[in-house]
Amino acid sequence: MFCRGLDLKHGSEFVRTGPLREGWTAEPPLKAIISDIHGNLEGLQAVLADIRDQGISTIYCLGDVVGYGPNPRECVDLVMETCQVCLLGNHDQGAMFDPEGFNAPAERAIFWTRAQLETGDPQKNERRWEFLGERPRFHREGQFLFVHGSARNPLNEYVFPDDVFHQKKMEKIFALVEHCCFQGHTHVPGVFTSSLNFYAPIEINHSYEIGDEKILVNVGSVGQPRDGDPRACYVLLDEGGPGRRPRITYRRVEYDRETTIRKIYDNPELDDFLGDRLRNGQ
Numbered sequence: 001m002f003c004r005g006l007d008l009k010h011g012s013e014f015v016r017t018g019p020l021r022e023g024w025t026a027e028p029p030l031k032a033i034i035s036d037i038h039g040n041l042e043g044l045q046a047v048l049a050d051i052r053d054q055g056i057s058t059i060y061c062l063g064d065v066v067g068y069g070p071n072p073r074e075c076v077d078l079v080m081e082t083c084q085v086c087l088l089g090n091h092d093q094g095a096m097f098d099p100e101g102f103n104a105p106a107e108r109a110i111f112w113t114r115a116q117l118e119t120g121d122p123q124k125n126e127r128r129w130e131f132l133g134e135r136p137r138f139h140r141e142g143q144f145l146f147v148h149g150s151a152r153n154p155l156n157e158y159v160f161p162d163d164v165f166h167q168k169k170m171e172k173i174f175a176l177v178e179h180c181c182f183q184g185h186t187h188v189p190g191v192f193t194s195s196l197n198f199y200a201p202i203e204i205n206h207s208y209e210i211g212d213e214k215i216l217v218n219v220g221s222v223g224q225p226r227d228g229d230p231r232a233c234y235v236l237l238d239e240g241g242p243g244r245r246p247r248i249t250y251r252r253v254e255y256d257r258e259t260t261i262r263k264i265y266d267n268p269e270l271d272d273f274l275g276d277r278l279r280n281g282q
Helices: 041-053 072-082 090-096 104-117 122-133 161-165 167-174 257-265 272-280
Strands: 011-015 030-034 059-061 138-141 144-147 180-183 190-193 197-199 207-209 215-218 232-238 247-253
Touching (some): 030 041, 041 247, 090 122
Parallel strands (some): 144 180, 180 215
Antiparallel strands (some): 030 232, 138 144, 190 215, 232 247
C-alpha cells in the first residue's frame, strides 16, 4: 500500500497496488470520522477515549481543529498524534491567513487562536503550523470522499438539512460524488440522499446502511454540536465486506462541558456565547 503525494490545493488519494500480504485484511474493520473540534479539549479527549474503548485505531478528521474554543494548541497536538488523515477546515485556514466571512465573535476567536499558536515553545509551534499548512482539502478512498464543507467547495460550502429543498444546488453537489461523501462544517449531523431526503440520526436509529443510492454524511461536531444535543458527535464507518454492505453509525459522547465553558467565560477574547451554546447544543 502507498499514499499518493498530497496536492495541497486539492487533496489526497489512497491507492492500493499489488496483492495484500498474507493475513492482511483489505481495510481496517472500522474507521472513526471526527470533525469540527474547535479547540474543545474536553470534547476531543472524551471522543478519543470512546474510540479507544471500541478498539478502533483509524481516525480521520474533517477539519476545523481550531477556532471558537480555548485549547487550540492541545487539540492540534492530539490530532497530530491520533489521526491518520486530517483535512483543512475554514477555521484552520483562518488561523493561518486572514479569515473571510467570519462573524465578529468568530473573528476575535480566530485571531486569539493565532496568537496562541505563536506563543510558547518555538519548535512545537513550528510543528503545529507545518501540520496545519500541509492539510489537504479533500481525501478520497475508492467510493468514499472526505471533505470539510462539500464536494463542490471542500473548504467553505455549507450543506444544511433544508438544502434538500434546493434541488439545483444538491444535484450539482451529488454530480461530484461517486457514492458517499463524508463532511462536516455545519455541525448538524445527518444523512442526505440523492433523492433529496435528509435523515437526522434519531430518525435512522443512529445507523444507516449504505446502499446503491448516493449519499452525503454529515458527521456532526466534536467540539460545538448545533443539533440541539450538546454531546460530542462523530461517526463510525464499517466499510463492509463479502455479503455485507458498508454502514455508518453515529456516536454521541458526554464530556465535561462545564470545564470548557468556564475556560471560555474566563477568556476575555472569547465571547460568552461560545460557551453558552455548548450547554444547549445550538
